[in-house]
Amino acid sequence: MEHTRIKELLKSEEFGRHVIVKGWVKTFRNNQFVAINDGSSLNNIQAVVDFENTDEALLKRVTTGAAVRVSGVLVESLGKGQHVEIKVDELTILGDSDPEKFPLQPKKHSLEFLREIAHLRFRTGTFNAVFKVRNALAFAVHQFFNERDFVYMHTPIITGSDAEGAGEMFKVTTLDFDNIPRDEEGQIDFKEDFFGKATNLTVSGQLEGELAAMALGNIYTFGPTFRAENSNTTRHLAEFWMIEPEMAFYELEDNMDLAEELLKYVIRYALDHCADEIEFLKSRLLEEEKSKPQNERAELNLVDKLNFVLENNFERVTYTDAIEILKRSKPNQKKQFKYLIDEWGADLQSEHERYLVEKHFKKPVILIDYPREIKSFYMKQNEPDTQGRHTVRAMDILFPGIGEMVGGSQREENLDKLLARMEEVGIPSDEIDWFLDTRRFGTAPHSGFGLGFERLVLFVTGMTNIRDVIPFPRTPNNAEF
Ligand code: 4AD
Ligand code: MG
DSSP, X not given: OOXXXXXXXXXXXXXXXXXXXXXXXXXXXXXTEEEEEOSSSSSOEEEEOOGGGSOHHHHHTOOTTOEEEEEEEEEEOOSTTOSEEEEEXXXXXXXXXXXXXXXXXXXXXXXXXXXXXXXXXXXXXXXXXXXXXXXXXXXXXXXXXXXXXXXXXXXXXEESSOTTXXXXXXXXXXXXXXXXXXXXXXXXXXXXXXXXXXXXXXXXXXXXXXXXXXXXXXXXXXXXXXXXXXOOSTTOOSEEEEEEEEEETOOHHHXXXXXXXXXXXXXXXXXXXXXXXXXXXXXXXXXXXXXXXXXXXXXXXXXXXXXXXXXXOOEEEEHHHHHXXXXXXXXXXXXXXXXXOOSTTOOOOHHHHHIIIIIIIOSOEEEEEEEGGGSOTTBOBOOOOTTOXXXXXXXXXXXXXXXXXXXXXXXXXXXXXXXXXXXXXXXXXXXXHHHHHXXXXXXXXXXXXXXXXHHHHHHHXXXXXXXXXXXXXXXXXXXXX
């Protein structure tokens, strides 16, 4: 390679060394100072052009966004904010960028505007930082599980089952929509379809993950999942990445311990390996908050917020206790919640989750033992309580500013109980007979959870819209790029 990455040069003390840099022009000032960025660092390197001895037509092509090659000598910089710069011998334009048309001029753009040009937003400092942090978190997830001897399992993207039983699936078909085959009853004949049956994009790798865990012990998946839920919020995507560990012989407490350990590990990893990026995002956030009234500003800056999570135990609370707290809470008494809590059994809305985490406990909370009726069919059923109420060994981890970060449970390992629950909620047992085999042959306690990767990236970057932490977001009415 003839060129050196800018990140390396910015740290260099080798004044007088001849170097070649390739990157994109950020700014060009006084016909002399070119700020170049190659993506390796949030910081640019300054190249100083001897404009009096450079062809004017060439200088005109040094525009924001143009790709350039610069060769010259690394010298100590006199300018503030940088300690090296390049005294240019030769400047070559690799790719022009028409300044009349290039949408990313060197000024502040709104995140909404940048979302519309998501193919170019990687070139901004904010998105450079976000995607570096995303990368570090993904790497840390694999490292965490690898250190603990978990097997990384690739579960299918195309499936015939609905792991959550919530019916929020995207269909996968090659049937000709202009000529749909029908059976005698007039129903669509999926026997004619590509797989000979109805299929969909997976909503979760859990069911297949359980099969693997019941043989290999500890496994995890980390892949894309798809939900056709029409939730147009800042925390929902139609295509998102999920980390799903599944462990044989783990009970709910073990499951909670693992989830808390994982979250702390990956946050610590990001702080250690993306210090510059997180510092940049912290400043960005402080800047953004200046326009907000004092009482709406965050109490902790981004770095302090992340350290706070590392230094404190997550609060573990039962659903039943949480409901009592919510019932007595000010916003419930003053009827400020949109959905008032008056009865045990109510599903928690994000306003309730946020109250518990941000106002009451002021730290991450693990809610357990939810009512059976509001959770998935596969969760382990507790003995009914003294009032005859049915709960399941579920756990949701709630984070400040995010809400639900993790959803998981101990699994129902008893075949009869599982079958009874499936019948109650209308899941035909023949559809997932293979899944039931784990309960027929050597069933055992086991547990797992799903961590929404983008929600994790949201928390660690301090961004506020989930569309800004995945390169190309898929949401209702939007599948650009
Ligand atoms: O709570 P969920 O639906 O749980 C499951 O899918 C289980 N099968 C996981 C398991 O036990 N193996 O989803 C898990 C997590 C949520 O807590 C949330 O962080 C994230 O996935 N999530 C979403 N993230 C972005 N957009 C969406 N539409 C999401 N739906 C869930
Ligand atoms: Mg959930």
